[in-house]
Amino acid sequence: MSFPIPSFLLEILAELGLAFTQITPTFWRYVLTMFVRTREEWLEFGLAELKQPYTLKRSSGVTGAILLSPRACRSIIRDIPSKDVNWTDKFFVFKVDPVTVGDFDFSRIPMKWNENVELFGTSKMTPELRGLIAALRRGECNWDSFTPERIRAAYASSPGVHRVVPVPLAEPIRPRRDQKDKVVKNKEPHEEPSDANSDSVQSPVVVATPLSVVHPARGDQLESRVPGEVDVEEIAPKQDPGEGASKPINFPTNCRSGSPPTFSYEIDAPILENPEQLAAIWQKLRSPSCELPSLEQMRGRDAYVRMAVANAKAMEACNEYAALMVERLANFPTQEELDGQHTLIQQLRSKLSASQASEQQRAKQVVDLKALLTAKEAEKVALEGEKVAIVGDLESLKAKFKREADLQEKAARRERRAACRLVAKGYDAALDTARGTIRRRKAESAAEIRLQEIRAKI
Known part of the structure; x- marks a missing residue:
């Protein structure tokens, strides 16, 4: 099965360093509705715009999961589901190809869940932010109004390049105790109270x-x-x-x-x-x-x-x-988040203690290795001295062997010449003996021939 995944979601996940399966359905709902409203208002949309009305939190139901929650008095979408139950049981596999992710490099998104996600910091209420929230609240902001046709139309439209118009507003202060109840009855707040995901309730101003x-x-x-x-x-x-x-x-x-x-x-x-x-x-x-x-x-x-x-x-x-x-x-955390942070701190402390112990052991090993390295270096210096002495002895032995070889070669030449002379004398004596034998046999042959001739004549 193949289906296109919005590129803006992939870019946000890549910038936050989140895995694709690490975000909750609520995270996707807020990102999708924010994208649709900014496209409809021809405004820019990215991670910078997402950080202003929303804050990043860790899920208390699934360890490691990340969700989005509106900041106080900055809620834009109404009646959006805020509970995700058994959403991890609905995971399925899809093929990563150009049909699914387009030309996006999917390797930019981590395959494993990132446990060190950097959460959003504080965001001050500026005139530009008030203008952005006012612009996004102008249209249909009910969750039921975000139909597939509306989402497809927003996704097919070109991205916006307009900037929001700053909306100046007097800074609020807390009323006196004698005016608090009457102010709540007589004056409607300019901003919408936070939804169920907000951790605090604002006082009347x-x-x-x-x-x-x-x-x-x-x-x-x-x-x-x-x-x-x-x-x-x-x-x-x-x-x-x-x-x-x-x-x-x-x-x-x-x-x-x-x-x-x-x-x-x-x-x-x-x-x-x-x-x-x-x-x-x-x-x-x-x-x-x-x-x-x-x-x-x-x-x-x-x-x-x-x-x-x-x-x-x-x-x-x-x-x-x-x-x-x-x-x-x-931005004050809830009791569940505090408990989770306390548990996380304890885990980090235990990991820190283990890492400190291992670090001390490694430091001891480093000291031992340094001592061993010093001994090896001293041994190396001694071996180099021995090497120099051995090289000197080898050179002297080479010179001695060369002299002895020259002497032996000279003696061998003399002996070879003497042997050659002896062999030549022996050859001459044998040749003389052979010549005498040949002459004697010739003489005997001639005498026998004459004897036969004489006998024949007789």
């Missing part, structure tokens, strides 16, 4: 509005005011309709009676000497009879402005701290 100073522009009020007074509404920020109400304000005594609060101008910063009235200002007092001196005419203007700026900075720092806490809560 409100948007902080920094204090701004508005100069008065109403001529009738300016004329009716006492010099050195200003309306509180021009200084305190207005409250949004959906924002939770504050506690009932305990007005100062002079405000309750309808007379404006009095300030002493004998000090440089009078606003710091009247904390009760200052608290009423920060609690967004809306009493027309409680007026303050004009900001231009106030002697404590610089202190008041510094206080407003410091308050804005404090609220900004509180926003950053709340965002950091929310992010940490979103």
Whole structure:
């Protein structure tokens, strides 16, 4: 059986170093839906885009398996199945050929499960990420809407090259205890809560509005005011309709009676000497009879402005701290994951102890081998000295043998010449004897011939 495997899945597995059978069906569902939505929105899709709304986790059901889980308040697909039961029993074999994987080098994907998978780190909520999540949430995001026809259409379309538009959003901060319940009822959260795979639940948040100073522009009020007074509404920020109400304000005594609060101008910063009235200002007092001196005419203007700026900075720092806490809560592991990590730590400690013991043994072996190497080197130096002596003796023996060979050769030549002379003398004597014998036989033959001739004549 042959069927095409999406190339984007193979590229993600190769970048993460995961085996093909190591990912759970939930991992594939999130990757597939993310791919379809990015194609439909003509956006780029890759591992970098996948890391922002999702986090990589280890499966608690199957040791070594890897799954994807949405980060807190970044869920995009709704009603997606999050439970994988007995999925390893449905493994089957397919042939790796151009029909299945195309021109992808399948050797880039490990054949064995990778136990040292690097999990995703933290991801901050940036305007670009908010724009990406908002763009992906625009279309059909129910799991049932991802039909085979829709998936084929997305896979057949060309890859997107557009970038998401950053969406600015005020940083959230935690409300006061007296406003928490009312904020939850009156204000809907901008972001979707995390699904079942998230390990934390976010607390309700409100948007902080920094204090701004508005100069008065109403001529009738300016004329009716006492010099050195200003309306509180021009200084305190207005409250949004959906924002939770504050506690009932305990007005100062002079405000309750309808007379404006009095300030002493004998000090440089009078606003710091009247904390009760200052608290009423920060609690967004809306009493027309409680007026303050004009900001231009106030002697404590610089202190008041510094206080407003410091308050804005404090609220900004509180926003950053709340965002950091929310992010940490979103990435906080569950008890099962902690137990698994504890077990893994114990296993790693035991392996570390075993490796340290083996390392010590190897270090001892290295020391012994170094001592043996030193002894062998000393023995080598001695052998080299003996070799030099033996070479010298060999050269002297060669010279001695050469001299003796020359002497023996000379003696052999003399003996050979003497033997040759003796042999020549023997040959000469034998030749003389043979010649005498031949002459004698010739003489006898001649005498016998004459005798026969004489007998014949007779």
